[in-house]
Amino acid sequence: MVTEEKIWEYLDGSLNESERGEVAYAIANDASVAALFNELNAINSLLASQYTDQPSMAFTENVMRSVRPRFEYTPPIKLSLMPLLVSAFPFLLVLTIVSVMLLNSHSNMSYSYHINTHFINVTKLLFILIDSVLLMLFIEQWLDSKRNRIV
Amino acid sequence: MQSPIPDEILIQRILNGDQSAFRMLVIRYQNLAFTMALRIVGRREEAEEVAQDVFMKVYANLSSFEGKSKFSSWLYRIVYNTALTKIRNYRPDISSLDNEKTAGAMANRMGTAVYNDAEQIFRAEHVSKAIELLSPEDATVITLYYLSEQSMDEIAQVLDIEPNAAKVRLHRARKKLREKMEVHGLV
Numbered sequence: 001m002v003t004e005e006k007i008w009e010y011l012d013g014s015l016n017e018s019e020r021g022e023v024a025y026a027i028a029n030d031a032s033v034a035a036l037f038n039e040l041n042a043i044n045s046l047l048a049s050q051y052t053d054q055p056s057m058a059f060t061e062n063v064m065r066s067v068r069p070r071f072e073y074t075p076p077i078k079l080s081l082m083p084l085l086v087s088a089f090p091f092l093l094v095l096t097i098v099s100v101m102l103l104n105s106h107s108n109m110s111y112s113y114h115i116n117t118h119f120i121n122v123t124k125l126l127f128i129l130i131d132s133v134l135l136m137l138f139i140e141q142w143l144d145s146k147r148n149r150i151v
Numbered sequence: 152m153q154s155p156i157p158d159e160i161l162i163q164r165i166l167n168g169d170q171s172a173f174r175m176l177v178i179r180y181q182n183l184a185f186t187m188a189l190r191i192v193g194r195r196e197e198a199e200e201v202a203q204d205v206f207m208k209v210y211a212n213l214s215s216f217e218g219k220s221k222f223s224s225w226l227y228r229i230v231y232n233t234a235l236t237k238i239r240n241y242r243p244d245i246s247s248l249d250n251e252k253t254a255g256a257m258a259n260r261m262g263t264a265v266y267n268d269a270e271q272i273f274r275a276e277h278v279s280k281a282i283e284l285l286s287p288e289d290a291t292v293i294t295l296y297y298l299s300e301q302s303m304d305e306i307a308q309v310l311d312i313e314p315n316a317a318k319v320r321l322h323r324a325r326k327k328l329r330e331k332m333e334v335h336g337l338v
Contacts, residue, residue: 004326005322007221008322008325039329043325043328043329043332046274046275046278046332047278047293047297047325047328048297049275050275050278050279050297050298051275052182052183052185052186052298053182053185053186053189053195053198053279054182054185055181055182055185055198055199055202056199059181059199059202060174060178060181062203063177063181063203063206063207064173064174066203066206066207067173067207067210068170070238088317089318112288119213136247
């Protein structure tokens with residue numbers, strides 16, 4: 001008697017030679033065994049053609065982010081320098097304005113360090129400000145790329 | 152084609168603090184770990200949480216992995232246990248999944264279109280859903296045997312049972328799956 005379990009083993013290839021012959025003979029000569037074999041073979045094929053599901057695209061990064069602090073910790077450059085750069089920005093801004101004002105002050109007033117606001121070149125100041133912002137953005141991008149290389 | 156770096160080498164590199172080696176290991180096993188978790192917990196969000204927890208546990212306990220079994224068997228055992236812990240939080244009676252009382256819910260999940268569509272990919276999708284309806288142990292055995300191509304000994308290690316018991320479990324799981332597939336016209 002060829003059981004369902006025997007047919008599964010036949011499909012798995014885990015039977016010995018004589019058992020394989022016995023099952024093969026039953027499939028060839030017994031219609032009910034052949035029908036059962038066809039059904040199980042179809043299920044086996046479906047199961048064998050299964051594919052793996054995929055987690056979300058962010059999965060790998062999420063895992064890496066969660067374990068990163070456990071690796072030997074080196075503070076990311078961006079985190080350690082950005083606050084410094086941001087806090088230095090107002091100081092740089094004031095320094096720029098004062099420098100421009102001093103440079104444009106009247107030459108005969110140089111000893112008094114009197115600041116003549118009429119001589120401030122607004123266009124020049126604007127360019128310096130834009131340059132400062134662009135420089136900050138550039139530094140941030142550079143730090144980002146450096147951090148990604150480390151990861 | 153360059154052969155992949157063996158797990159053992161990657162593990163050694165991770166233990167030496169190499170993050171990129173850990174990333175490689177995650178990429179190598181994330182799909183199967185996620186699939187296994189999904190077939191046990193049944194919901195993508197929870198499955199993803201389980202898989203993420205698994206890799207965190209793997210990293211935290213990697214130094215205690217002695218290499219007596221294959222790394223994959225060790226990893227799948229963590230997936231299995233983590234997923235079981237997860238479903239205890241929202242699925243109070245696991246065994247009820249095999250109960251015929253759940254047939255209505257099952258039909259809902261599988262959809263009625265299953266009776267009309269014969270395309271292989273569509274059927275594979277529904278077979279996958281049918282596997283999710285098995286008990287966690289049965290779903291794990293089927294997944295490991297067919298997707299991960301694990302041997303009976305390796306499956307036995309994952310489930311912490313004897314190899315013969317794993318073989319019996321596989322037969323039983325396939326029998327239950329066949330019944331479910333017959334009910335829903337998949338075979």
